[in-house]
Amino acid sequence: MAEVTDIPWLNDDEQRMWRQWMGLNAELLATLNREMQADSGLSNPDYQVLVVLTDTAEGQIRVSDLATTLQWERSRVSHHVARMEKRDLVSRRGCPDDGRGAFVRITETGRAAIERAAPAHVLAVRRLVFDALTEDEVAQLNEIFGRLRSRAGLATTE
Amino acid sequence: MAEVTDIPWLNDDEQRMWRQWMGLNAELLATLNREMQADSGLSNPDYQVLVVLTDTAEGQIRVSDLATTLQWERSRVSHHVARMEKRDLVSRRGCPDDGRGAFVRITETGRAAIERAAPAHVLAVRRLVFDALTEDEVAQLNEIFGRLRSRAGLATTE
DNA sequence: GCACCATACATGACGTGTCACCTAACCGGC
């Protein structure tokens, strides 16, 4: 077993940055969620699903493709779509080509909801994030986040 | 109602960065949570609570102070501490000075759990984040995140 | 003392997310 002194603990700068990062993440998510909820009754996950659906030509998509696009587990999609179906934001129907498959389709209510929510959401993201960043910083963050994401894919401890 | 063309939609660079950010955020949290769960049976929130408790001199803290430190709502603290109490990670006891108050205290089980979890957690954060960043980048990110946090009206003061 | 309000914390309802597991349908071999 490793001794305490062997562990490469975070130094003060690293610790500060890590706390800022995690704190900011929590605040951003909470604020965006709260504002959208108040403005249009949609949650963040609702919004993500509806964005994908409006971006597809037919306004419908297979559950698995939705899962892949959102990087969600299929069971998560299943649960969430079920909840959204109860609120009439989407509808489900079987897939004629594949008896196991299912299509998720956006409803008129869903389309109305996201069209109402989108402008305020974008404004909020601008206000909270992009208004305070230069173009260079945006590019730099994009590069850094992309680097970390691709690294994370490779490095898995078994 | 505002026309679609009036909305300051995100441009391609901004959209890419925003998606990278949110995607990375989800992946980091999920990975850290999953690894710690597998390694020591603690969740991320569990870990945060135990860190605060081990950082206090007495190993105990008032519920409200815990909420302030973690930037959590008190009801969240209440729920979470209740769950942790069931697993014998912490214990609750009334406050003699203030009949309304309650102390949360770390148990031996809790102390053992976090001492077991901490090294792996730090190593994971290093592997996923700091190993891929230069010292300058860490400083820069710290500055940017701090700027966004204070702008959002949700200051740090740690 | 006694209203009156604020504070400290708990609780119930509900949406969200993960994990383990299930069923049903497809698909390749024979």
Next chain:
DNA sequence: GCCGGTTAGGTGACACGTCATGTATGGTGC
């Protein structure tokens, strides 16, 4: 045709978080 493995998707149990509300105590003005 049948058989065995894979795939699509759903479900139940449970942890997590928020909101609204409840309950008891503390404090303050009269």
